[in-house]
Amino acid sequence: MSELATLARPYAAAIFKRAKETQSATSWSKSLAFMSAVLKNPDISVVVDNPKVDKQRLSALMLDICQGHVNEENESFLKLLVHNNRLRLVPTIAKLFEAFKADDEGYMEVDVMSAYPLSKEAKQEFAATLEKNLGKKIHMNVAVDKSLIGGVLVRAGDKVIDGSIKGRLQHMQKALK
């Protein structure tokens, strides 16, 4: 995973630069998401990993599948990846691209796990507190996870704020040892 990130970074940086020049970050982001989804398909994976499939046929196949979801620039990007044997990097490139985009636009992706569904007011209040705490605008993705028992668990990048009952119980277990 870490090695993939190292390999993917130059590609992601290049397309992000290009996207900024042509002001097409949103469309890039959409098509990258589509390409990643395609590559995660097990049938496609088999083809991509098969060394017998030659590059021309592979790029023709990819372009065929992605038709309607990619523009000309996306197409040449795909061809380049096929040529360099780096098609596997697409999901990582997409992730890094999103990170560049988020950084540029000054917001942060935050995952919030809650034991119970949050009401709209609660979400707003929570988002405001988090923004103050992290010092950045946030995009909050809320999910429900019953195994937390109670409270919430926030993930912002590497940072984790664990306010769940489950976390506290684990913490207490360690303290009592």
Added chain:
Amino acid sequence: MQLNPSEISDLIKKKIENFDLSAEAHTEGTVVSVTDGIVRVHGLSQAMQGEMLEFPGNTFGMALNLERDSVGVVVLGSYQHITEGDIVKCTGKILEVPVGEALLGRVVDALGNPIDGKGAIETTETAPIEKIAPGVIARQSVDQPVQLGLKSIDAMIPVGRGQRELIIGDRQTGKTAIAIDAIINQKGTGIKCIYVAIGQKRSSIANVVRKLEEHGAMAHTIIVAASASESAALQFIAPYTGCSMGEFFRDRGEDALIIYDDLTKQAWAYRQVSLLLRRPPGREAYPGDVFYLHSRLLERASRINAAEVERLTGGKVKGKTGSLTALPIIETQGGDVSAFVPTNVISITDGQIFLESNLFNSGIRPAVNAGLSVSRVGGAAQTKIIKKLGGGTRLDLAQYRELAAFAQFASDLDESTRKQIERGQRVTELMKQNQYSPMSVAQMAVSLFAANEGFLDSIAVNKVLDFEAALHLYMKSEQSELMNNINATGDFSNEISNGLKTAIETFVKTHSW
């Protein structure tokens, strides 16, 4: 001990009362790969160099390689249960070990956990294993001796408190024996000892512990053991662990002695860790920072002045200096001191005790090579009487070495050369000493005095040690006042000189050896 249920619930209640309930914030990463005790972790962008990281299953690791997208971590202990995708948490702390008086008499592993089956260690204090050595202002020069109790070393290669004196030699030359004798001789001197065993057989470690217990030396000793079967990471950090435990005493105005047995194996362990972390190999495949590995460790052995002790203890201890003396051990291969690690450590330390296998095999034990062994700072710290009497010994041996080749033509030599050879043979014989029988300053002084004044010249070479033993017995029973006086002051005066002379003359007349 009987435990009743209410006690337990009280205990738990107390613990829960002190329990911090605030939401816990930390950074997390995920395990990408596990290879031979090295774990690569994705994420953890906030990790510090040397930070302690928490793996599932109460396992800890130390961050050693901080890269752009990942962190290279060595696992401290077993890593079999760690799998790809496991969550790794930052603890925000540099690796710490327990320190304190409670560790004396105990055997602990490289993380400070007891392994001697004597229960938990009652100490609340901890110290980071990596610390920067005291600065120039905090230091004081070495001027008090550490008596190792070995004639040949205390007379010719004296060690002072705060000195770093290397013990170097091939396998089976008695390196560990010197170290153990040194520990035994610190009984009752107030010097606390730490013995760090790195990469040794468990049976050897058990032997050392047993010998120390037999001689009543465990009470002032901590043993840090990272045996050959423990992971390379633990063998690599064990000396730093021991050093932090020793610094605890140094920083409280006490004296401590630490033995690293041996640093060659630590360098091997570090080489393994470094190569697995894919750091570029250099000479003999050691990484580029193998010099710093030992220099930063040995630099922490030092003598600090009273002002620094006062500052470190917050004014509780006044007017006392603290010291940590280090006796690192290096094992050479085939007597080759010009290999990479031996030359490094020779250049770092304040002198070396050089042991040779042919001396050892010819029965000269301790097998100290007096010509190649030096102590660069110990002279200033040597007890006055030993300094005065030991000077002659060194000279006698040096002259003897030059002439030894002619010894077989004894009959054709002139009078003075023959005398020098005979003196040399007797002094060489006198420098022999049995294991586990360290000598007091007075005993050494008597032996050296007898050699200097020529009392040994009329005694057959193979009778020298018998003569010495009988002399010591006589001095103990008949001249205990004089001996106590020498032990107490360590001074050499005309009065003492005359006292020794008449005592030995009286003894010689008895012919009782």
